[in-house]
Amino acid sequence: MIEATGRFFRSLTGRLLLSAILWSAAALAVGGMLLSFAFRTYVLTDIDRKLEMMIDTMVGISEISPEGVLRFNQPLLDQRFAAPYSGWYWQISELDSQPFRSRSLWDFELAPDLDHRAFSLKLSEVPGPDGQDLRVAERDIILPEADRIFRYQVATDTGEVRDAIARFNWLLMGALAFIMFTVSLALVIQVAYGLRPLRNLRRSLTAVRSGHKERIDGDWPEDLRPLAQEINALIDQNEKLVDRARTHVGNLAHALKTPLSVIMNEVENDTSKKGQAIALQAKNIREHVDHHLKRARIAGGGSGPGLPIRERMEKVARAIARLNRDKDLEVTVSCPEDLKFDGEKEDFDEILGNIVDNAGKWASSVVTMTAQRTEENLRRPYMDIRVEDDGPGVPAEERETLFERGKRLDEHVPGTGLGLAIVRDIVELYGGTAYLDEAKLGGLAVVMRLPAK
Amino acid sequence: MRVLIVEDDAALAGQMKQSLIDTGYSVDHATDGEDGHFLGDTEPYDAVILDLGLPVMDGASILKRWRTDGKEMPVLILTARDGWTDKVEGLDAGADDYLTKPFVMEELLARLRALIRRSVGQSSPQFSCGPVMLDTRNGRVSVHGRAIKLTAQEFKLLSYLMHHEGKVVSRTELTEHIYDQDFDRDSNTIEVFVNRIRKKLDVPIIATVRGLGYRLEWQEDKA
Numbered sequence: 001m002i003e004a005t006g007r008f009f010r011s012l013t014g015r016l017l018l019s020a021i022l023w024s025a026a027a028l029a030v031g032g033m034l035l036s037f038a039f040r041t042y043v044l045t046d047i048d049r050k051l052e053m054m055i056d057t058m059v060g061i062s063e064i065s066p067e068g069v070l071r072f073n074q075p076l077l078d079q080r081f082a083a084p085y086s087g088w089y090w091q092i093s094e095l096d097s098q099p100f101r102s103r104s105l106w107d108f109e110l111a112p113d114l115d116h117r118a119f120s121l122k123l124s125e126v127p128g129p130d131g132q133d134l135r136v137a138e139r140d141i142i143l144p145e146a147d148r149i150f151r152y153q154v155a156t157d158t159g160e161v162r163d164a165i166a167r168f169n170w171l172l173m174g175a176l177a178f179i180m181f182t183v184s185l186a187l188v189i190q191v192a193y194g195l196r197p198l199r200n201l202r203r204s205l206t207a208v209r210s211g212h213k214e215r216i217d218g219d220w221p222e223d224l225r226p227l228a229q230e231i232n233a234l235i236d237q238n239e240k241l242v243d244r245a246r247t248h249v250g251n252l253a254h255a256l257k258t259p260l261s262v263i264m265n266e267v268e269n270d271t272s273k274k275g276q277a278i279a280l281q282a283k284n285i286r287e288h289v290d291h292h293l294k295r296a297r298i299a300g301g302g303s304g305p306g307l308p309i310r311e312r313m314e315k316v317a318r319a320i321a322r323l324n325r326d327k328d329l330e331v332t333v334s335c336p337e338d339l340k341f342d343g344e345k346e347d348f349d350e351i352l353g354n355i356v357d358n359a360g361k362w363a364s365s366v367v368t369m370t371a372q373r374t375e376e377n378l379r380r381p382y383m384d385i386r387v388e389d390d391g392p393g394v395p396a397e398e399r400e401t402l403f404e405r406g407k408r409l410d411e412h413v414p415g416t417g418l419g420l421a422i423v424r425d426i427v428e429l430y431g432g433t434a435y436l437d438e439a440k441l442g443g444l445a446v447v448m449r450l451p452a453k
Numbered sequence: 454m455r456v457l458i459v460e461d462d463a464a465l466a467g468q469m470k471q472s473l474i475d476t477g478y479s480v481d482h483a484t485d486g487e488d489g490h491f492l493g494d495t496e497p498y499d500a501v502i503l504d505l506g507l508p509v510m511d512g513a514s515i516l517k518r519w520r521t522d523g524k525e526m527p528v529l530i531l532t533a534r535d536g537w538t539d540k541v542e543g544l545d546a547g548a549d550d551y552l553t554k555p556f557v558m559e560e561l562l563a564r565l566r567a568l569i570r571r572s573v574g575q576s577s578p579q580f581s582c583g584p585v586m587l588d589t590r591n592g593r594v595s596v597h598g599r600a601i602k603l604t605a606q607e608f609k610l611l612s613y614l615m616h617h618e619g620k621v622v623s624r625t626e627l628t629e630h631i632y633d634q635d636f637d638r639d640s641n642t643i644e645v646f647v648n649r650i651r652k653k654l655d656v657p658i659i660a661t662v663r664g665l666g667y668r669l670e671w672q673e674d675k676a
Contacts, residue, residue: 259464260555261465261468264555264556264557315541315542318545319541319545322548323544326576349537350536350537353537353540
């Protein structure tokens with residue numbers, strides 16, 4: 001799970017998404033903080049401004065009574081200062097005397113620090129009655145009628161404001177989260193859309209590898225086109241290398257076999273121990289060379305335009321009939337004109353040649369070859385090929401062993417015994433199947449399924 | 454029986470030639486495709502051993518040209534490429550059999566024998582004409598079950614006649630099929646050989662057809 005996550009974040013999609021999402025998250029967070037700060041500042045400044053105005057108003061209506069007591073010459077027309085613990089308070093204090101307070105303070109008293117003068121406006125936060133948090137604006141005023149200093153204080157409960165700020169913050173966070181969500185969604189869609197050509201490229205490559213396409217074709221976006229061209233060049237080069245390897249292998253076969261013939265013939269009639277040993281080893285070398293060169297020769301890959309098989313089957317039929325002229329062997333071919341094998345000519349000839357040669361050796365007079373497109377709905381098109389003879393056949397329990405290398409049921413009929421093993425090797429490399437069955441004609445039937453085009 | 458070997462590898466060609474001569478064939482050898490084609494086109498061979506991978510002109514092309522020109526002698530192709538594509542192309546070009554390198558000489562000889570036999574419509578490796586038996590597998594000749602010793606040339610001549618039993622064979626034809634191209638031919642020697650064979654067999658199976666040549670046949674009443 002952790003490893004899978006790690007892989008995801010190392011992927012292109014992961015990188016793009018991660019960087020885009022981290023960046024937008026950071027931007028949104030900073031923006032949110034700025035907004036929240038601005039709102040809070042605005043709200044608090046507004047309160048402070050109101051408090052200051054209130055002090056001005058209070059100073060405006062203050063007078064000293066003839067008794068020397070400070071009073072208002074007109075009532076402060078604000079009900080909020082009348083209701084107890086309403087959240088709005090004022091208090092005017094003078095050193096060494098009872099403060100003059102709003103009714104809303106009730107039994108509570110603000111505690112001004114009268115020891116220090118404050119002729120300019122001073123703002124502070126203090127705990128208030130009923131668990132309230134108060135914002136207090138205070139200022140020392142010297143009224144013109146008397147040479148006395150009064151401390152004017154106006155306070156308001158900030159709880160409500162803080163609630164408003166908190167509500168605003170919650171709302172802000174909700175909005176930002178929603179924005180983040182939609183942005184992420186947009187990013188995912190954008191990355192998926194943006195990387196779609198890459199995915200198509202991968203699909204094309206898969207098609208090339210599985211042999212459904214020969215090259216990466218199609219109209220690629222400007223930035224992928226060089227990549228597609230490079231891949232095509234690589235495919236071409238690979239084909240050339242395979243071709244060259246095949247040619248080398250063919251040359252090697254040619255080069256090895258003639259001297260091997262000479263060695264085998266030199267010791268053919270040599271009955272000495274040494275001669276026998278050389279003959280045996282030469283035979284072993286021959287078998288290895290045969291097997292491995294054949295295997296190396298097999299391309300085992302489809303692609304290409306496909307091989308029309310009817311012509312090949314007829315050629316093989318003529319060749320095998322010619323080989324078995326003395327028993328007047330009839331080799332029949334039944335195959336649709338347009339059926340194509342998805343693979344190499346050499347491999348098809350190798351498969352069919354070995355099987356039909358074998359059938360021809362055992363048949364008494366007839367070998368039939370039938371090929372048809374597989375009707376079943378498989379992942380890709382296949383063809384079914386059936387080669388039958390009217391020979392003696394092979395008992396069911398011995399059939400499977402015929403595919404083993406070097407196995408021959410009857411040593412009298414010439415053949416290296418490698419034939420059917422090679423057939424199965426090739427067929428399996430092409431992702432096909434091969435098995436033996438009883439022929440309708442009485443002999444052996446070889447049934448194969450091979451990729452079609 | 455006269456055989457043409459077209460093979461570019463000197464060692465292998467030498468071995469084949471020696472084995473064939475030892476078995477009683479007359480052998481010509483060409484080392485490239487052009488020579489091989491020319492010889493096969495101009496000389497009457499009883500069989501050709503043709504390597505497919507040849508310099509100048511490849512085996513399949515030679516074969517196609519021979520067959521197009523109406524040359525029907527049996528051809529055994531040799532191929533180092535044991536892929537079926539080559540075999541199929543070779544056989545389709547008109548070959549009668551194929552042999553994949555490496556091979557043992559015995560197999561080559563057996564295939565060759567079978568090819569020649571088949572080309573004259575004989576299914577058994579033993580030819581017989583009345584009391585005379587000729588086994589192509591070991592080169593033994595017997596009359597009434599008694600082994601007869603023949604020289605190489607005598608065997609070649611008798612073998613050719615046995616392969617063409619009942620047909621009139623001219624002296625020229627015998628010369629062409631018994632000697633290889635390097636031999637200094639003199640058709641008079643044929644007469645000498647025929648007489649020696651008649652003496653050794655001691656049964657009248659070779660008749661002289663005046664002005665035309667010889668015919669091998671067994672007539673009960675003459676015996």
